[in-house]
Amino acid sequence: YDKTNGLMEIVEPVGPVVGIAPVTNPTFTIVYKVLIALKTRNCIIFSPHPGAHKASVYVVKVLHQATVAAGAPENCIQIIFPKMVLTTGLLHHDKTRFIWATGGPSLVHASYTSGKPALGGGPGNAASLVDETCDMNEAVASIVVSKTFDCGMICATENSVVVVDSVYDNFVTIMKNRGCYFMTSEETKKVVSVLFGEGLRLNIKAVGQTATTLADMAGFEVPENTVVLCGEATEVKFEESMAHEKLTTILGVYRAKDYDDGVRLCKELVTFGGKGHTPVLYTNQNNTDRITKYQNEVPAFHILVNIPSFLGCIGDMYNFRLPPALTITCGTLGGCSSSDNIGQKHLLNIKRVGMRRENMLCFKVPGTIYFKRAILDEAISDLRNSHHRAFIVSDRTTMTSLGHNEKVVKTCERQGIVSTIFDKVISDPTIENVMAGVIEMNIFKPDVIIAVGGGSVMDAAKVMRLFYEYPEQDFKKVTTRFVDIRKCVAGRPPLGKLVMKPQ
Structure with missing residues (x-):
């Protein structure tokens, strides 16, 4: 509370x-x-x-x-x-x-x-892009540890890897050293016949199997230490089995001409089978331009950089600010109502x-305030070098009758400032009363306004100055009421010099 x-x-x-x-x-x-x-x-x-x-x-x-x-x-x-x-x-x-x-x-x-x-x-079908600036050993290790976890059954596991041409051969060599077997085109066809049925629907018996088991089911031999079967592909389309989500220890591998071509392929792979879910980029983390391009062009909400896809996507591993979860949503791109990792906040x-509270109010004070006796000459003298015509706004009933306005006029004369008096302000001035003052201002052409009196005089002088300097202002907009001082929608232009002499 x-x-x-x-x-x-x-x-x-x-x-x-x-x-x-x-x-x-x-x-x-x-x-x-x-x-x-x-x-x-x-x-x-x-x-x-x-x-x-x-x-x-x-x-x-x-x-x-x-x-x-x-x-x-x-x-x-x-x-x-x-x-x-x-x-x-x-x-x-x-x-x-x-x-x-x-x-x-x-x-x-x-x-x-x-x-x-x-x-x-939604479906994962995660795609990874390996560029020429990454730490290749780290990238391969990350891909293999993610792909082999639970025999590749997790939706966030890499299903395809796109590798930039200039480092493709090095990538293949390191993958082979890690126990990955690159199938021939004939072997790929055999394993596809085991993995997919009619209409390229996954064969449930092939899901979550080890690489050696899949090879045995497909009828060809692989080394005993094989952990992943890699099938090379060139296109992203329905007929290309390596572009589909596989949920087992089979990895599609694409060769890109350069980084931009790699981003294109990853975008096509994610759009084809895992929109909104997870792509990975293996690059030098100082390549901010490349990271920005990848995150902007690949349509996904869980974008990882130099992180194993599955282990990174579930959060709290390799990045401790990604919320841990075992339900990964795909946002509106993937037909989901959320793009979050689902956790306790979603089950509450x-x-x-809300209790009534008054909104904040505030007021602004002048930059300079003169006080105590004999301050009139000092205050007016500060105007003489930059102002030469003073328009005195006041009221006749009090200020003129008591002689205060005459004191201001004489002080202006001593400082070489020409002045005139508008002493027709009434208590709680009306629009007509204010506009009468504006008319006289337009005739006199002052460069400073001096208000002598109480609250009504000062308020009237402010509005007169506004409409004298900005005659195009809409009075209704300026006087629009608002609940919160911070939410006033009517703009107020900067005003010239306004001197207040309260009584």
């Missing part, structure tokens, strides 16, 4: 939450979603993928036992049998308040079209109670 500014914020859970768990990484996705749900006091019920049902049930059971033993409600974590009719019913259930989807495009789409608030990730509603 911010008592000074009168704002109270009350945090409430959004739940109940429906958690969609994928086949590619069911265990740690469920663990992460449970931790975030419990931290925000949300109950969560999972709909697992049929291909990962047993593993999902096991994880939920372990988490449920530990949670209840720690004092949580009995039904705070639940799981349903993976049938589409049950999942559909759960998505549209009256008590479902929020859907947190991680999975294939059809389930994510179903979540977003359920009529319930939802957040979901915040109720705000």
Whole structure:
């Protein structure tokens, strides 16, 4: 509660939450979603993928036992049998308040079209660009450690690498030394026939397999220490299998003519299969122009520089300001409602109670203030070198009758300043009263205004000066009321010299 500014914020859970768990990484996705749900006091019920049902049930059971033993409600974590009719019913259930989807495009789409608030990730198909200025050993090590983690099943893992021509051969040599096998065109065709089915749909049996297993399934031999199968490609199109998301230890490799051509290829790869998700740039970090070009042209929201794609994208590794999360969204570019790494803030509603508080007010004071006796001569003398015609604004009832205006006139005469008096200001002056003074100003042509009197006289003198110097001003705009002094929309031009002599 911010008592000074009168704002109270009350945090409430959004739940109940429906958690969609994928086949590619069911265990740690469920663990992460449970931790975030419990931290925000949300109950969560999972709909697992049929291909990962047993593993999902096991994880939920372990988490449920530990949670209840720690004092949580009995039904705070639940799981349903993976049938589409049950999942559909759960998505549209009256008590479902929020859907947190991680999975294939059809389930994510179903979540977003359920009529319930939802957040979901999109396809990764991460592309990396390796230029001639990077630390090649570090770049290759980063690519390999990311691609081999969990056998390449994570959506944020590199699926394609674009390498600048001048360092392509060196890149290939270092990759081979790291256990990467560059397939011949014939071997690539064989492994594609295993990895993809009709319409280039992923074969679930090939997802998340080791490189040696994939080679064995495709019918060719590779060294025992092989960790990644690399297939060289030249085009980004539907018919090119290496341009697709592969979710296994197969990496598409492209050769770019130069850096600009590499950016073009990465842009095409991300646009083709992972818009909004994650690209990586391996370059010298002092190349700010190259980094800027990459971030501006490649359509993604999680852009990494010299960081392994998967390990960097999930946050809190290699950059400790990227928020850690295991749901990576793609923003509006990828059809998602957020571009964040999904965490606890997304499972909270915040109720705000605003107490009435008065906005700040302020006023400005003159640059020079003269006070005490006998200051009139001193103040007027300061004007004589730069001002020669004084227009005295006052009122007849008090200032003229008491002789104050005559004192100002005589003081001006002694200092060589010609003066005239407008002593027709009334109490609470009207527009007509002010404009009468402006008419006389236009006749006399003063270069300084002297106001002698109280608040009405001083206010009138200010407005007279404004319309004398800027006759095109709109009086209604100038007098527009505003709640906050900082939000005044009517501009006020700078004014000339205005001397105030309060009484």
